[in-house]
Amino acid sequence: MTVATIQGREVHVDVEGFLTDPTEWTESLAETLAANIALELTERHWSAIRFARSDFETIGETPTLRRMATTGGVTTKEMFELFPKKPAKKLAYVAGLPKPVGCV
Amino acid sequence: MTLSTGGLRAVASRKVKIEVIIKRLLILGAGTAGTMIANKLFPRLPVDEWKIVLVDPSETHLYQPGLLFLPFGRYEAADLVKPTKPLLPTGVELVTGEVEKVDVGSSSVQLVNGETITYDQLVIATGTHPRPDMTPGMGGPQMGVSVHEFYTLDGALALRRTLETWTGGKLVVHITELPIKCPVAPLEFAFLADDHFRRLGMRERVELTFATPLSGAFTKPIASDMLGGMLEERQIHVEPDFFIERVDDGVIVSYDDRSIPFDLLVSVPLNMGADFVGRSGLGDELNHVKVDPGTFLAAGSHNVFALGDAAALPISKAGSVAHFAVDVFVENFLDHIAGKAMERRFDGHANCFVESGAHKALLIDFNYDTEPLPGTYPIPGFGPLSLLKETRLNHLGKLAFRPIYWHMLLPGRRLPVPIAMSMAGKKMPLRQPEREDSIL
Numbered sequence: 001m002t003v004a005t006i007q008g009r010e011v012h013v014d015v016e017g018f019l020t021d022p023t024e025w026t027e028s029l030a031e032t033l034a035a036n037i038a039l040e041l042t043e044r045h046w047s048a049i050r051f052a053r054s055d056f057e058t059i060g061e062t063p064t065l066r067r068m069a070t071t072g073g074v075t076t077k078e079m080f081e082l083f084p085k086k087p088a089k090k091l092a093y094v095a096g097l098p099k100p101v102g103c104v
Numbered sequence: 105m106t107l108s109t110g111g112l113r114a115v116a117s118r119k120v121k122i123e124v125i126i127k128r129l130l131i132l133g134a135g136t137a138g139t140m141i142a143n144k145l146f147p148r149l150p151v152d153e154w155k156i157v158l159v160d161p162s163e164t165h166l167y168q169p170g171l172l173f174l175p176f177g178r179y180e181a182a183d184l185v186k187p188t189k190p191l192l193p194t195g196v197e198l199v200t201g202e203v204e205k206v207d208v209g210s211s212s213v214q215l216v217n218g219e220t221i222t223y224d225q226l227v228i229a230t231g232t233h234p235r236p237d238m239t240p241g242m243g244g245p246q247m248g249v250s251v252h253e254f255y256t257l258d259g260a261l262a263l264r265r266t267l268e269t270w271t272g273g274k275l276v277v278h279i280t281e282l283p284i285k286c287p288v289a290p291l292e293f294a295f296l297a298d299d300h301f302r303r304l305g306m307r308e309r310v311e312l313t314f315a316t317p318l319s320g321a322f323t324k325p326i327a328s329d330m331l332g333g334m335l336e337e338r339q340i341h342v343e344p345d346f347f348i349e350r351v352d353d354g355v356i357v358s359y360d361d362r363s364i365p366f367d368l369l370v371s372v373p374l375n376m377g378a379d380f381v382g383r384s385g386l387g388d389e390l391n392h393v394k395v396d397p398g399t400f401l402a403a404g405s406h407n408v409f410a411l412g413d414a415a416a417l418p419i420s421k422a423g424s425v426a427h428f429a430v431d432v433f434v435e436n437f438l439d440h441i442a443g444k445a446m447e448r449r450f451d452g453h454a455n456c457f458v459e460s461g462a463h464k465a466l467l468i469d470f471n472y473d474t475e476p477l478p479g480t481y482p483i484p485g486f487g488p489l490s491l492l493k494e495t496r497l498n499h500l501g502k503l504a505f506r507p508i509y510w511h512m513l514l515p516g517r518r519l520p521v522p523i524a525m526s527m528a529g530k531k532m533p534l535r536q537p538e539r540e541d542s543i544l
Contacts, residue, residue, distance in 0.1 A: 065347070066281070066389045076347065080359040085345055086319065 025096025130223035134160035137412030138229035143516035241351035272309030273367030299461030324475035392416035398449030457502035465498035484529030
């Protein structure tokens, strides 16, 4: 784990840059994280991010694409449009959540 | 018929007649985990206190690791199947039936045939199963013709028939979505297919592609780097981050509109836990039971456990995980029913042989926190098996595992390997491989 300085503030990140402490995340930090991976956040992005944050708070896990589609109200097709190529990882990154554990 | 809990057993003594209530441990599923649990707990639970009842829809037990070899004609179906009953102690009651629903409120299980069985403790060990019907176009008329899977006996035999007359073309090995049981099996299939076509002298007529929703060959970086290199050496093209939307005529299409044409598709369909898990409100989106990863107790329950592939654990779905998990579970369970705290915690220990073709295999050993690393196993510094390295001995180890499975593992005999994963004998490579799965 390393410390990165984003927006002049120190946050804890893993080797891939995912925040390791979700409480260090702020909405304004999300804009910078999104810019890091060439994303401009729209209201649809925010809807996915807000669901992911609240779902993590409830069940303690980053939502998978399947969970986003069945519970989060964002279809997999739309997730690929919003967060191209690696939607689950990109959503987790921008939302300040750990990488999804679906990959075991 | 209703089998109610608390069967009464009259125990005569000299002065008074005491009625002892016999409790029921109900195990759903007679696969690797369920059978091992029954065999390990039966001698540990007094027969005048506990009755073990096992429910399974099938009367036979399938050696699932052998399915990988079936399409290449290395095993016959009869080598992989045995009747279930002789695999269990005579005191364990085996009920053949399919579960409709678990009612945790009344601690009872309803079977599809209308029968109800109550329980004092319940273990769900009904595994996970390929569901081609969940991907549009996959479960259609081409299933068993140009579209195949090898995770069921029928599927593996159909693939064998196709391969016997296949003259070459585009072969796509494909993973639908994680988690799947035995996550190395699709890689092994690709390696064995490469070897198979070389032996037949037709490798140059086969274009081999490995399409995966992962960003690399495997889930863990160091092993992924090594296995990815092995695919490259064999001219097997990897299509990473491929998340399938549908199967069209001779082509698989991803959600981001990439198309991979095939003449022969060998897919690992979506894996889902038993439907009754979902109907009973015990599962996640894929009907895998949410449990404490250390004790296997289902979320919010005091008498429902889930083990093996049926459980939603952050580790591979594999028989080896079931094996190490059952060892931890049995001791904890005995404490639990004695009213004590369950103090042992499962570490997520898994190991798998990875068949790589040409009579060689790798062995990987890992857990929740430690990814597969190079080294020796099970004796540190000696082996005789090598970790994360292709050897002939590892291949022989994989073949030797079949009799070990029937004669030692399922009966619950102790294998000469540690239950918890050990770092002894493992080496962290000096240079970390480049992480392919960058977010971009």
